[in-house]
Amino acid sequence: MSVVDSVLARTPQPYRSLAIRHRELLKFGIVGAITFFIDTGIFYALKLTILSPKPVTSKVIAVLAATMVSYVLNRQWSFRTRGGRRRHHEATLYFVISGIGVGVYSAPLWISRYMLHLQTPFTSRLVEELADFTSGQIIGLLVGMAFRWWAFRKWVFPAEQSQSRTSPRDRVPTR
Template structure:
């Protein structure tokens, strides 16, 4: 029995049926949570050291690192029942969509900093840092995840390539 099957067996009915039905989404969200931690650590590390005056650049670099990890985890776990494309075609689509995702993820931080001017000297350092975190790590992540969920299922691993697996016993 796999870890996922063991975990599903512990969920009471009728929630178990819902979890099984949405298994792919749950795995995607778990990968997203893991890569969010990676993204956050890299972003905060870069933003507080070598890229302290360039928060958007720090965010883009953090998203790129998290995206590389995301490809491996999504390919091998979240969407493992999907296939049918050659690996290089699939990877190219994944990284193309993820490139658009970088813009989607970064847009709230850019708007916060440069449109709303939530940066020093217009606001306090505490307000700037809080705004950066909310815009970059919460709003950006939620909007970016929704976009990537839709785009990955539509273009990278579409329904036409789903390999059905029997439900767990």
């Protein structure tokens, strides 16, 4: 029994059918939570050490590392019932969409830093850190996840097409 199935078994009935209907989204969210911690850990490890003058570069590297983990988890768990594409085609689409996602994730941090000037010496170190966290780890994450959820379902892991597009009455019965 998977983690999601065990949670669903203990979920009160009014919410169970809703959770079952959105099981794929729940799994995507769990993968997102795992990769959020990977992203945040790498982002701050780089931002507070070797890449301190380059927070956007730190963010891009962190998102790329989290994306690699995300592909494996989403392919093997979240979207395992979807697909139909060859693995190399699927992986290429995943990383192209994720590349666009890096821009989507990083844009709020870039706007905060370089358009709104929420950085030292224009503001205090505390305001800079709060602005970086809010724009990079909350706003960027939410906008990026919404984009990736939509794009992955549409292009990378589409619902498999049925083998035949004919209606049941057009089919010749076999005996």
